[in-house]
Amino acid sequence: MFSSARAAITAALLALSIPALSLEAKAAEIEITQPWTRATPPAAKVGGGYLTLTNKGTVIDTLLGASSEIADRVEVHKMEMVDGIMKMRPVPEGLEIPAGQTAELAPGGYHLMLMGLKRPITQGERIPLTLKFEKSNPVDIELVAGPLGSSRPNGGENPSGGSSSMSHGESN
Amino acid sequence: MRGRRIGLIAAAILAVVLTVVGFTIVTGSKSTGGGPRGSGVATVGGPFTLTGVDGQAVTEKDLLGKPSAIFFGFTYCPEVCPTTLSELSALADQLGSDADKLNLVFISVDAERDGPEEMKQYLTAFDSRIIGLTGTPEQIDAAAKAFKIYYTKVLLDDGDYTMDHTASVILMDAYGKFFGTMAYEEAMSVMLAKLKRLIGEG
Numbered sequence: 012m013f014s015s016a017r018a019a020i021t022a023a024l025l026a027l028s029i030p031a032l033s034l035e036a037k038a039a040e041i042e043i044t045q046p047w048t049r050a051t052p053p054a055a056k057v058g059g060g061y062l063t064l065t066n067k068g069t070v071i072d073t074l075l076g077a078s079s080e081i082a083d084r085v086e087v088h089k090m091e092m093v094d095g096i097m098k099m100r101p102v103p104e105g106l107e108i109p110a111g112q113t114a115e116l117a118p119g120g121y122h123l124m125l126m127g128l129k130r131p132i133t134q135g136e137r138i139p140l141t142l143k144f145e146k147s148n149p150v151d152i153e154l155v156a157g158p159l160g161s162s163r164p165n166g167g168e169n170p171s172g173g174s175s176s177m178s179h180g181e182s183n
Numbered sequence: 184m185r186g187r188r189i190g191l192i193a194a195a196i197l198a199v200v201l202t203v204v205g206f207t208i209v210t211g212s213k214s215t216g217g218g219p220r221g222s223g224v225a226t227v228g229g230p231f232t233l234t235g236v237d238g239q240a241v242t243e244k245d246l247l248g249k250p251s252a253i254f255f256g257f258t259y260c261p262e263v264c265p266t267t268l269s270e271l272s273a274l275a276d277q278l279g280s281d282a283d284k285l286n287l288v289f290i291s292v293d294a295e296r297d298g299p300e301e302m303k304q305y306l307t308a309f310d311s312r313i314i315g316l317t318g319t320p321e322q323i324d325a326a327a328k329a330f331k332i333y334y335t336k337v338l339l340d341d342g343d344y345t346m347d348h349t350a351s352v353i354l355m356d357a358y359g360k361f362f363g364t365m366a367y368e369e370a371m372s373v374m375l376a377k378l379k380r381l382i383g384e385g
Contacts (some may be wrong), residue, residue, distance in 0.1 A: 041220065051308075052265060056258070057260070067327060096348065096349050097367070099261075100337070122261075122296060159308055159309075160269020160270065
């Protein structure tokens with residue numbers, strides 16, 4: 012009795028979600044806003060990538076990493092300041108973006124780490140990059156390069172408190 | 184019931200004792216490691232020998248006569264180091280010729296990857312007055328210990344590594360005495376005021 016009622020509800024939910032899912036399969040479920048990076052000093056082998064991801068879909072998705080012609084590899088990393096000590100760790104499990112939610116990759120928190128830079132990034136340049144997700148199709152974006160050391164897009168200066176990113180449960 | 188209550192009291196007493204013992208160990212180690220003052224305040228600064236970007240030896244004596252703002256980092260650092268060095272460059276810009284009364288120093292904590300040439304190239308992106316220093320692992324370790332800087336090499340799964348390190352800028356006066364610090368993400372106006380005070384008083 013109870014289980015058949017549950018099965019009926021599940022079937023109803025499934026029926027409702029099928030059209031939505033098939034629509035989203037065509038267009039990416041993840042909306043990307045303000046992708047940016049910053050110029051790197053000569054000889055620097057790493058750069059950061061920052062953007063805001065909004066999951067417009069109905070299921071959780073995970074940003075796994077990215078690829079770019081400018082770097083050997085692009086990984087999701089997390090930076091943390093603990094008692095004045097900068098710690099940075101790869102997040103191989105990726106960054107989860109629950110349905111309907113927004114995740115921010117910003118200085119001071121989660122970010123894309125462009126590793127093994129083949130050349131320095133110059134200010135004003137646009138760096139093509141392909142984001143990889145667990146469920147959504149890959150998304151091609153361009154990181155707009157702000158000035159060296161900028162902590163916000165468009166070369167904004169550090170205000171005072173630093174930026175925050177969405178807080179997730181993952182450890183690093 | 185009564186037994187349980189006694190148990191709780193015993194646990195509470197044990198917790199207090201452990202806290203006191205733990206606190207004593209922490210403060211004890213701080214004051215013994217802190218040099219002659221014994222006030223619990225660690226002495227920051229001391230002798231070091233490092234290598235400048237042109238391969239020349241640089242010691243703590245070379246920094247005397249002017250106050251110094253010293254930052255430890257590494258060139259494979261994507262965020263804190265370029266940001267801090269950019270901020271120091273912007274501050275030097277704002278200070279104008281007063282910045283010449285200051286040593287701005289960037290010391291690598293990554294002896295393996297940061298040779299003098301890497302440091303030289305890296306620093307071309309920043310204010311030309313920033314002094315880049317590196318050295319052998321032992322020399323860097325000695326310098327970091329002298330300035331009470333924490334750093335450690337963190338191995339990553341793919342065989343690569345990164346460095347955890349203290350992100351503060353250490354301010355020293357012209358006599359090599361500790362003057363203060365500037366924290367990462369401190370407002371530029373606060374940092375500018377601190378450097379002005381360092382130039383004026385340090």
